[in-house]
Amino acid sequence: MKKCLLQQCLSMLPVLLGVTLLTFMLLHFSGEDAADMLYRQHSAVSDAVLTQTRARLGLDRPLPVQYFSWLGVLLTGDAGTSYISGQPVSAIFFDRLPNTLLLASASLASALCLALPAGIYCALHHNRKADYLLQVLSFAGSSVPCFLLALLLIYFFSVRFQTASILNHSGGFPAFILPVITLTIPVAAKYTRYIRGEVLRAMQQPYIYGALLRGISKTVILRHYILHTVSLNMITVIAMSFGSLLGGTAIIENIFMINGIGSLTVQAILMKDYPLLQACIIWSTLIFTIINTAAELLCSLLDPRNSFSVQE
Numbered sequence: 001m002k003k004c005l006l007q008q009c010l011s012m013l014p015v016l017l018g019v020t021l022l023t024f025m026l027l028h029f030s031g032e033d034a035a036d037m038l039y040r041q042h043s044a045v046s047d048a049v050l051t052q053t054r055a056r057l058g059l060d061r062p063l064p065v066q067y068f069s070w071l072g073v074l075l076t077g078d079a080g081t082s083y084i085s086g087q088p089v090s091a092i093f094f095d096r097l098p099n100t101l102l103l104a105s106a107s108l109a110s111a112l113c114l115a116l117p118a119g120i121y122c123a124l125h126h127n128r129k130a131d132y133l134l135q136v137l138s139f140a141g142s143s144v145p146c147f148l149l150a151l152l153l154i155y156f157f158s159v160r161f162q163t164a165s166i167l168n169h170s171g172g173f174p175a176f177i178l179p180v181i182t183l184t185i186p187v188a189a190k191y192t193r194y195i196r197g198e199v200l201r202a203m204q205q206p207y208i209y210g211a212l213l214r215g216i217s218k219t220v221i222l223r224h225y226i227l228h229t230v231s232l233n234m235i236t237v238i239a240m241s242f243g244s245l246l247g248g249t250a251i252i253e254n255i256f257m258i259n260g261i262g263s264l265t266v267q268a269i270l271m272k273d274y275p276l277l278q279a280c281i282i283w284s285t286l287i288f289t290i291i292n293t294a295a296e297l298l299c300s301l302l303d304p305r306n307s308f309s310v311q312e
Contacts (some may be wrong), residue, residue: 008293011139019285020074021276023102024067079282080275089279093261100253100260103176106236106246107183114188119195120222125198134192150182150255179256183249187241191234198233202226232299239295243288 054060061069073080079090118138122131157178203206203226211221245308250262257263268277 006169012034012289012293015289017284020282021067023281024070028063028066040056056205065101068225076284077236079279083273084271084276089276090283092264092276093279093283096260096264099258100246100249100262103158103179103249103253103258103260104242105168105184106176106180107187107245110180110184111187111191111241112238114184115191118188118192122192122196123199123203131196135196138189140190141185142193144186146186147251147255149185150178150252153178153182154255175256175258179249179258180251182256184254187245191237195215195230195234199226202229214277230246232302235295235299235302236292239292243291245269246287 082089082092118134122134125131209223249260250266253263254266255259261284265280268280
């Protein structure tokens, strides 16, 4: 396990370095540097002031020197200061992070509660009317765009049913009801199809037929054999979905006015607040890689066969 952990940590380094380099280069070639951003609200700034500011910020140095200097400061935990608010961008990011984590966690938990029984039911009633109906519903749920689903929910709950408490933007629990429903539907639809396929694949394995011939009940086989196999595969799928939700909730957070990482990233892009945008990208990437590494380690703990290649 120590070797597995070390291997996973070493594999994270090229990914993180690549993200920092790509982020730095894209923002560098955007056409405006930090000096332009600092003085963009002023009507007229002389070239001498801009030159002095670029020299003070180190923007007149070669690009590799700028990158490694910025990377060295970043490794100390200092991601810079926001051009708009003047606050440390790391503090702004972690102030918004709990809302996004709550939204993503609640959506995944709700999706699993819906998809697990639905997927198992479809597999056990393969090629029956209930199976076809749930498959159609799952395809429909995964085909509807999230923003359209969000607007439909707002229309029905706000205009038709006039439940203003659900659209309360004070940050309480009611404010997360509709966003969670919006994100739960496509995730649950995808999970239902995946669980159905995994259960069907597991039911066709020779050891399942052997267990049935030995007189083991279908309930015991489903609980101790099939669900164990499906759960191992679902750990990786959930980790990937959680990472995608961290960066993919931007539209939903903006529609429902939730102060999360997605809306913060959109604001940073619109305001051209490059330090804040860099922090959002880098911290989100770090969280995503940590979640996936934890998922792989958990799979290795639950099934030692996954770590054989590491031990060798």
